[in-house]
Amino acid sequence: MAVKNIMIVGVGGQGTLLTSRILGGLALSAGYDVKLSEVHGMAQRGGSVVTYVRYGENVAEPIVEEGCADVLIAFERLEAARYAHFLKKDGVIIVNDQRIDPMPVITGAAEYPEGIIEDLSSKYKVFAIDAMSKAKEIGNTRTFNVIVLGMAAKHMDYTVSQWEEVIRNTVPPKTVDINLKAFYAGYEM
Numbered sequence: 001m002a003v004k005n006i007m008i009v010g011v012g013g014q015g016t017l018l019t020s021r022i023l024g025g026l027a028l029s030a031g032y033d034v035k036l037s038e039v040h041g042m043a044q045r046g047g048s049v050v051t052y053v054r055y056g057e058n059v060a061e062p063i064v065e066e067g068c069a070d071v072l073i074a075f076e077r078l079e080a081a082r083y084a085h086f087l088k089k090d091g092v093i094i095v096n097d098q099r100i101d102p103m104p105v106i107t108g109a110a111e112y113p114e115g116i117i118e119d120l121s122s123k124y125k126v127f128a129i130d131a132m133s134k135a136k137e138i139g140n141t142r143t144f145n146v147i148v149l150g151m152a153a154k155h156m157d158y159t160v161s162q163w164e165e166v167i168r169n170t171v172p173p174k175t176v177d178i179n180l181k182a183f184y185a186g187y188e189m
Helices: 015-028 077-088 115-123 129-138 141-153 160-170 173-187
Strands: 004-011 033-038 048-056 067-072 085-097 125-131
Touching: 004 015, 004 077, 015 033, 015 048, 015 141, 015 160, 048 077, 067 077, 067 141, 077 085, 077 115, 085 115, 085 141, 085 160, 115 125, 125 141, 129 141, 141 160, 141 173, 160 173
Parallel strands: 004 067, 067 085, 085 125
Antiparallel strands: 004 048, 033 048
């Protein structure tokens, strides 16, 4: 199997690290060599966070090069636009249709771009999801990242039972049920 490259991008506090641990655990349980890497400016809430998950028969390094990502999972639409150039030609973007203003927008030094998802859709294969609304619907807004992951799962080579087992083994025990509910909410969208 050729090495698979997944990028998870978002804003600090959105669960990119948990998501990368779930993906890494999934690939490990399938017997692949796995490399995880985290790159960020400000990991505190509000700063851009990027994690890479690479897996295959033999993975040499943890970083995904530009133009090489098979899947880009974005928890915020401006982050999707910021990292879309990492996607390979036939790659897929799964984007949470949420706006979180970065500091330059908050201070008035810049404007938040309009039409991000439409622009991305004109160049890439994009699946947008309003995961925050769905998370509110199921009763826990902190699970929106697992909802996005559920949608992304349809574009990866693992069974639902494999996903379920890794989620059970990765999230805190008291949150297993709500995270599984979130996963299935995204998977069925």
